[in-house]
Amino acid sequence: KAGVTQTPRYLIKTRGQQVTLSCSPISGHRSVSWYQQTPGQGLQFLFEYFSETQRNKGNFPGRFSGRQFSNSRSEMNVSTLELGDSALYLCASSSLAGVYNEQFFGPGTRLTVL
């Protein structure tokens, strides 16, 4: 089985722009979660989608949004980028709903905001 894939792997944007990141889960997995990893804040949970519905969310501003398609692929969007949004964004998939189940992580998208 192919693992979780994330595209693009690297991205450079400037402040004020918006960005869309993509995640393809393991085949058959319907839960997709997103995380932000920074040196200062560590790993933080953004949100979880299951069967096209957001079922969990972390404590991030509304500039961070996501969606999930019928094929379970998920996109995350960040609008009005700030310097502090520079981070590694990780996507994880699971066969079951709920972030407390075993999750399989992708390699991440490294976003740099200039």
Next chain:
Amino acid sequence: AQSVAQPEDQVNVAEGNPLTVKCTYSVSGNPYLFWYVQYPNRGLQFLLKYITGDNLVKGSYGFEAEFNKSQTSFHLKKPSALVSDSALYFCAVRDIWKTSYDKVIFGPGTSLSVIP
């Protein structure tokens, strides 16, 4: 709110020696606890979790973790360290907030170096 701490930023151990990576937690109610590992330039990999049952949980790659309720700890252990175990290790706890949302809170991570 729940929280998790990893008191050591860095742990060094000689190859073949036992290793321990420490984790303490603060939760209300019964804890859901996890260990993940992150190898350089790769995403996280699940190692093991504790929800209920035996205090000693066995996971992937020969790792195990001991749940200690009285000490609120969930230390990761391995009897004999390999150089390939060198990585960043994260302890995590499930948090339920705003009644209906749950998420996983990760500790700051502990960098493990296994010295040949």
